Amino acid sequence: MKQQLLITLLHIFCVTTVSAAHSGWLLFGGVDAIGYNIAQLSFQQGKKISIIYDEQEQAVYDRYYKENPLVVPYDRSIPQPSAPEEVKYIYISVDNYPNISTQEYLARIDFVIKMAQAHNALIIMPLSVELFGNYGTITEKSAPLPTSEYGLHLLSCQKHLEMQAQEKNCRIRTLRHNKLFGPGSRSTLITFNIERLITNNPCSWISRSDIPQQLSFAPDVARFILEYIKYAPKMKMNTFNIGGIIYPSLKNFGKRIAEILGKKYQEILYTPTEFFFYHMFNDTLHTTIDTSYTHKQTIILNDEIRQTLFPLFSLTGMREAVEETVSWHLMQKG
Numbered sequence: 001m002k003q004q005l006l007i008t009l010l011h012i013f014c015v016t017t018v019s020a021a022h023s024g025w026l027l028f029g030g031v032d033a034i035g036y037n038i039a040q041l042s043f044q045q046g047k048k049i050s051i052i053y054d055e056q057e058q059a060v061y062d063r064y065y066k067e068n069p070l071v072v073p074y075d076r077s078i079p080q081p082s083a084p085e086e087v088k089y090i091y092i093s094v095d096n097y098p099n100i101s102t103q104e105y106l107a108r109i110d111f112v113i114k115m116a117q118a119h120n121a122l123i124i125m126p127l128s129v130e131l132f133g134n135y136g137t138i139t140e141k142s143a144p145l146p147t148s149e150y151g152l153h154l155l156s157c158q159k160h161l162e163m164q165a166q167e168k169n170c171r172i173r174t175l176r177h178n179k180l181f182g183p184g185s186r187s188t189l190i191t192f193n194i195e196r197l198i199t200n201n202p203c204s205w206i207s208r209s210d211i212p213q214q215l216s217f218a219p220d221v222a223r224f225i226l227e228y229i230k231y232a233p234k235m236k237m238n239t240f241n242i243g244g245i246i247y248p249s250l251k252n253f254g255k256r257i258a259e260i261l262g263k264k265y266q267e268i269l270y271t272p273t274e275f276f277f278y279h280m281f282n283d284t285l286h287t288t289i290d291t292s293y294t295h296k297q298t299i300i301l302n303d304e305i306r307q308t309l310f311p312l313f314s315l316t317g318m319r320e321a322v323e324e325t326v327s328w329h330l331m332q333k334g
């Protein structure tokens with residue numbers, strides 16, 4: 001809550017600060033959880049960001065950014081941005097599938113490559129664990145073996161970016177993360193269940209809620225990206241894992257949320273088929289249903305390389321991350 005208050009005060013201050021510096025970020029996916037938190041970090045420094053969004057993302061963009069004087073909307077129909085010298089880093093999200101098709105994302109990647117060429121900008125693309133399929137533990141050397149539509153979508157985007165970047169001589173960074181939660185997170189089962197707890201409904205989990213789960217806190221991923229872009233800046237391609245906190249179980253996670261809300265925790269366990277029939281008209285849960293296998297096992301992103309190379313970077317503690325997440329959701333409810 002304190003962080004959100006600070007951001008609000010900065011917004012008020014910056015309304016009169018017309019000459020606020022630009023952060024160098026162009027976000028093609030500023031409405032996803034990681035892009036949202038990169039934006040918040042820039043706002044805390046009183047710096048502007050540029051955001052590209054499409055019609056499918058208009059409502060979320062308006063909710064997060066429309067009245068913010070530090071946001072520079074970028075019109076994709078214009079060949080060059082209004083201040084091209086300011087673009088140093090281009091963030092591209094590929095997680096809003098199937099609302100935006102794989103082919104549309106490939107077109108976005110082509111656009112980003114052209115932007116990166118024009119401004120010698122570094123491209124950053126996050127990728128979720130669904131890229132790897134049924135792995136138990138994933139290292140930087142693990143080969144993608146997707147078993148879901150969403151995983152195949154991620155693999156197509158990764159391959160296309162790497163191929164185009166190599167051909168066009170661009171610099172790229174990919175970052176693997178586990179299941180996301182936290183401020184800005186929308187289309188996930190965890191977010192869905194936080195909303196259910198807030199409205200006095202039982203959590204809906206798939207298959208199991210009693211096994212350990214590694215979860216990535218979206219603000220941590222965003223903070224790490226700001227460190228990551230400083231590492232070996234001339235290197236053409238590089239990838240890191242950022243794991244997250246291992247929670248005892250999703251049931252334990254849900255109980256922590258309920259405790260903070262002062263509510264009684266309840267849950268319902270569904271088979272994947274049952275979950276599909278109960279929630280088949282909820283577009284935001286399509287990927288959850290498609291990747292339900294991830295709830296039947298513990299999937300760990302091994303990030304020992306990240307820990308070795310960035311020893312001063314620490315993840316947010318479990319309780320603090322949960323409290324910040326609940327505060328953000330309550331604030332969204334108004």
